[in-house]
Amino acid sequence: MKWDHLIKNGKIVTPEATYGAHVYIKGGKIAAISQELLEGEAKKTTDAEGLHILPGLIDTHVHSRDGGSTYKEDFFHSTKAAAAGGITTIFEMPNTNPPVNNAENFQAQLENLSAKAHVDFGMWGICLGDLNIGDLEDLNDAGVIGFKYFWGYAVDKNNYRLIYDYKEGMEDVIPPSDDGGVYRMMEAVAKTGKTFAIHAENSDLINHLTNEMKETGKSDYATVLAGRPSLAEEMTIQAGIAMAKQTGTRLHVLHVSSKEGTEAIKLAQEQGYPITAETCPHYLFLTNEDYETIGPSMKVYPLVKYQEDQDRLWQGIEDGTFSLVCSDHAPHTQEEKQGDLWSVPAGMCGVESLAPLMLNAVSEGRISLQQVAALLSENPAKQFGVYPQKGSLQPGSDADFTIVDMDKQMTIKRENLHSKSKVTAYDGFQIKGVPVATIVRGTTVMKDGEILTGPVGTLVKPL
């Protein structure tokens, strides 16, 4: 047989164009995309009449909790959820236990993840200040997609776990890096040429304001938000930009949530600095007002903010401030997500609802399907150095596709999620525009919502 798989009569969607064509797959790669039917038999033929074919969608920000907190989530479940939601590649975050802080732990984690991966994956490396500044070069050579820094977080001396609520005098805890330490880390990452991605929230400001707010005795959303305001995000973004200007580091701002943060990034981009940024569905589809109906399951860090912030984020998508949208998938158990808003952990499921929510935004006319191909595929692939292996519909690229039915409707239901802990803010959300097939290097991993294979995913490294 000349072809492994022919997907015929679909509509191809790239950031530049939408057009009818037939897709030919051979050996896990795109062999041809042609508006005419080509010579030769195919082992398998799929009719995609009425469907759109996007380059395989990438979620660049996933915490699968594997290892360390596999009672919340693990890589088997998170990648299954990814496949179910139309994602062909995820980039796994490094704040595991052990963390991905040196080349040895990179290899150990790669082995751990490989056996469970339903989709392809890249791996982030972590920056822990003085603790691993000497390991960053080796980590780069090992094949990390980029480096993540949790600005303002302390580190447990014994297992290098991150401490999210550091207080002075805590035992066995290495305090957060000071600004000089961050500056040196950024210099070290600049040498690798890779991205330095920051969780940007000023912890000094947050600790001070949070203590004040807790003393009010209130724990409503507005009070908690007053303890963790947009100013915290803006301050750290500004500090990051200032250091990136000096060091030439490719700074990437993770999960931007505020108007002020967006504007700071936009300004630096206009000045020509290599600053990129992402935002997430929770900031695009939720505001503080949703807390009344959704409750603590929508608690994420940075916190979901106000309508004016949401409006500015959409504008940032339109004007290109944001190069990508990702989930920040970070599940906790149902039990953990109940109770007092101050103490409930931040994070929820996201990898499975990312594409459906963005497709629904297409149905609502907020963005185009071509923009989805850019934000969830081509842009991240280019930015993290895996293009044109990923994010591309050219012959020779990996045969990764997300096939979507823009007429199909569904309701996001908590109990239908494939993650281990099924906590979502989107339970009951009506969606129009649904991924109906996920194809990873030629293998159909999901069709019509059913997972068809076991783990087939492999590591993707920057080229």
Ligand SMILES: [Zn+2]
């Ligand atoms: Zn995250």
